[in-house]
Amino acid sequence: MINQSFNRWLRPAVLALIVGTGFFLRLPPHAFVSSAALHVLAPLHPQPGFTRVGFDEGLYRNYVNALIHGGISSYPDVVDGYIALQQKLAGSILPPVRFLYIFSAYLWHLLFGSEASSALHDIASFFSMLTLSVATMFAWRLKGWEWALGVAALMAFAPTQIHMSQHALIDGFFTFWALLTIWLLWENLRAPHQPSLLIFYTICLTLMVLTKENSFFVFVAILTLLVANRWLGFGSVTREVLVCTFVGPLLGVVALVFLAGGIDTLVTVYRLSVSKNYTLPYAILTGDGPWYRYFVDLILVSPIIFLLAVGRVFQLERTQVSEWYLTLFVFASFGVMCNLKYGMNLRYANMWDMPLRFLTFSQVACFASYVRRYRVLFLAAAIAAICAYEWRQYVILFVQHPLYELVPEGLLRALQILKSP
Numbered sequence: 543m544i545n546q547s548f549n550r551w552l553r554p555a556v557l558a559l560i561v562g563t564g565f566f567l568r569l570p571p572h573a574f575v576s577s578a579a580l581h582v583l584a585p586l587h588p589q590p591g592f593t594r595v596g597f598d599e600g601l602y603r604n605y606v607n608a609l610i611h612g613g614i615s616s617y618p619d620v621v622d623g624y625i626a627l628q629q630k631l632a633g634s635i636l637p638p639v640r641f642l643y644i645f646s647a648y649l650w651h652l653l654f655g656s657e658a659s660s661a662l663h664d665i666a667s668f669f670s671m672l673t674l675s676v677a678t679m680f681a682w683r684l685k686g687w688e689w690a691l692g693v694a695a696l697m698a699f700a701p702t703q704i705h706m707s708q709h710a711l712i713d714g715f716f717t718f719w720a721l722l723t724i725w726l727l728w729e730n731l732r733a734p735h736q737p738s739l740l741i742f743y744t745i746c747l748t749l750m751v752l753t754k755e756n757s758f759f760v761f762v763a764i765l766t767l768l769v770a771n772r773w774l775g776f777g778s779v780t781r782e783v784l785v786c787t788f789v790g791p792l793l794g795v796v797a798l799v800f801l802a803g804g805i806d807t808l809v810t811v812y813r814l815s816v817s818k819n820y821t822l823p824y825a826i827l828t829g830d831g832p833w834y835r836y837f838v839d840l841i842l843v844s845p846i847i848f849l850l851a852v853g854r855v856f857q858l859e860r861t862q863v864s865e866w867y868l869t870l871f872v873f874a875s876f877g878v879m880c881n882l883k884y885g886m887n888l889r890y891a892n893m894w895d896m897p898l899r900f901l902t903f904s905q906v907a908c909f910a911s912y913v914r915r916y917r918v919l920f921l922a923a924a925i926a927a928i929c930a931y932e933w934r935q936y937v938i939l940f941v942q943h944p945l946y947e948l949v950p951e952g953l954l955r956a957l958q959i960l961k962s963p
Contacts (some may be wrong), residue, residue: 553687557694559680564674564698568707569691570667572660574804588937589737590708591944592758598636599662599710602647605638606658609648618803622809628814633822637811639798642719643712670707674698677896680725682899684864686858692925693896693904699929700895701843702888702935702948709946712754719750720760720893724871724885727764730786732776740786747790752797755812756890757873761791766874767867774866828949833880835950839888840898842953843935846928851901857908865904870898889949902928 548668566587574584595603608620620638638644647661656664675847677697682690696701706714726743733739750757764787771779785946819825831838840848858865879890903925910920939945943956954960 548821548862553691557691560694560698561674561678561692561758563820564694567698567704568670568674568852570660572663572665573667573707577845581942585935588941590705590940591942593944594848595659596709596711596946597836598712599659602644602662602710603658604649605644606647606662609644609766610651610658614645614648617801618807621802621807625807625810625814628818630678634815634818634825637815638806639802639811640712641798641801642749642752643715646715651962657701657706659710663708664710665843666710667707667716669715669718670703672829673703673721673896676721676725677719680721680728680896681900681903683725683729688907688921689900689903692921693900693908695929695930696899696902697896698898699932699936700847701932701939702892703895704936705940705945705948706889706892708940709890713892716754716756717893717895719746719753720757721896722746723760724764727767727783727787728776728867730783731771731779734780738899740782742904743783744790744793745785747787748794748797751791752793757791757794757889759878760893762878763871763874766868772861774870775864776863776867806827818882820921822884828947829882829884829886830949831886831950836876836880836888836891839948839953840891840894840952842950842957843939843948844898844932846931847898847902850905851898854901854905854908857905861905865901868900872897881910906913 560607566583569580569587571589574580574587574589596900605620606802608616608623612619617638624635624638642660643665646665647658650656650661650665651658654661674694674697678694680689681693699876701715703714706717723746726739726746730736730739730743747757750760753818765775768779768784768787769849771777798828799805819829837848854865856870860866860867875893880886905925906921906928910917910924913920939953940957943952945952945956951960955962
């Protein structure tokens with residue numbers, strides 16, 4: 543009884559320590575300046591080497607400032623201003639129809655009085671923490687406490703997750719909505735005909751569409767999962783789930799039409815954004831490559847995670863539905879993303895971090911099954927070693943070297959594979 547009571551107390555305590563550490567590592571740089579208490583802890587939180595305002599960050603700041611000065615009713619004017627500017631430019635700039643991130647920063651400004659740039663940083667940091675929380679709960683729902691602890695630890699030290707939390711970029715914010723949507727789909731498949739789950743699933747799909755056009759990749763992955771359910775048996779694909787899968791994105795598109803000021807305006811925004819991207823020098827230099835481009839980038843940033851995850855895929859049995867669910871999500875979205883000419887960047891793969899780390903933990907657990915007597919000790923030591931290596935990768939790539947964009951040349955130079963002449 544004493545031992546069982548101890549275990550019931552120990553697991554939540556260890557999980558709280560892991561998640562708390564992950565939260566600390568995701569605090570934005572300016573938090574250590576504005577808070578005297580956090581200033582003392584600043585040496586434990588290496589600051590990113592890139593401290594300038596990135597090009598995309600500057601645009602998001604401008605959009606938030608436009609909302610601060612004109613209010614939400616001015617959004618069609620913001621969109622019209624983008625169209626007028628984009629038509630004059632040779633290359634593409636990000637459109638203001640990535641509404642939810644911009645609006646969230648605007649709400650943050652109203653609540654806390656933060657200026658636009660700080661509000662965007664705070665939102666990126668806060669939602670990175672939420673992503674860690676969702677990843678932990680999702681892993682628990684998939685396979686229980688042990689997986690929740692392992693995935694939480696691996697996510698807490700994931701280099702690209704921490705990197706996204708330190709900059710005013712949308713990709714970490716989008717990861718939260720994508721991961722939450724995939725989790726809610728799982729819950730709806732496992733527990734069909736639950737009105738609350740169906741409503742939350744629909745809302746998440748809508749908000750994901752309002753966040754970024756990358757929602758199309760997740761939508762393709764969702765359709766793949768629904769089709770694959772026939773053979774892999776994730777749960778029950780009901781009529782309600784199918785209806786919500788299409789209604790959610792449709793509501794998001796309708797909302798964007800109203801925000802843009804009309805369907806013709808929205809179509810013009812996306813047409814300009816896509817067509818101008820094909821003439822943007824930076825996109826041509828860094829956003830292209832072969833179909834396995836993302837594999838190369840992932841193995842540069844997190845080689846142990848990637849290799850163990852891929853190794854696990856080749857060992858999966860049909861009954862391991864949790865692993866298959868996440869594997870198909872990655873490969874279905876990858877199948878679309880790797881075929882975008884001048885549109886590849888490891889930032890867009892941020893939503894794969896949790897599935898890859900779930901598969902990694904599954905592989906480590908498989909190794910641990912051969913050491914039965916010391917299984918828990920082996921698991922803890924292996925996960926701790928991987929986390930230490932992941933943290934080392936973050937320090938090398940983003941602290942010692944001022945990387946901002948996650949493109950191969952910068953990664954190769956930071957890792958000393960390519961050296962300056």
